[in-house]
Amino acid sequence: MSELWKPSVTVAAIIERGGQFLLVEEETSDGIRFNQPAGHLDPAESLISAVSREALEETAHEFTPEALVGIYMSRYQSTRTGEDVTYLRFAFSGQVGAVHDQPLDVGILRAVWMTYEELIATQEMHRSPLVLQCVDDYLSGKRSPLAMLYTHPSVTGFSYA
Secondary structure (H helix, E strand, O other): OOOOOOOEEEEEEEOEEOOEEEEEEEEEOOEEEEEOOEEEOOOOOOHHHHHHHHHHHHHOEEEEEEEEEEEEEEEEEOOOOOOEEEEEEEEEEEEEEEEOOOOOOOOEEEEEEEEHHHHHHOHHHEOOOHHHHHHHHHHOOOOEEHHHOOOOHHHHHOOOO
C-alpha cells in the first residue's frame, strides 16, 4: 500500500439549554444539512480548544466543554464526488456562554435551537447519523471527565523551524 490511511479527526459540541439543542444549518456537497457545531482538529491544537473554537466560529456562541460524551467513528461517501472518508469524532457537552456579534464560518447559514422532537423530524437533513446518536448519548447521561484527554505540550508548543 503506497498511501498512508488515516481518519479525519473532528470535534463536536453538544449544547443543550432549556430542552433545546444548538445546531447549525450548513451548505454541504450533499445539500443543506443540520449538524452540531463541529469541525476538524487543526495543527497545534488540543481537542478541547478545537471544540470551543468551532462552536464560536459556527454559532458565535462561546462554549466551555465540561465532559466528553463519546468518541465515534463513521465512514462517509460523498454522493457528489464519490470521496470516501472515515471520521473520528470527539463529542463534548458543556456550557454555552456569551453570544458575539460576528459573522459565522463560511458555509454556515445559521445557528438554530431545536427540540429533540425537531431533531427527530429532521433526521433526513442531518449531516450524518452521528448528529442524533450524540444527542441520544448525551440524553442517556453518557459523560467522561475531560481528564481522560491528555495533550502533550509538544502539540501546542512545538514550532516548525
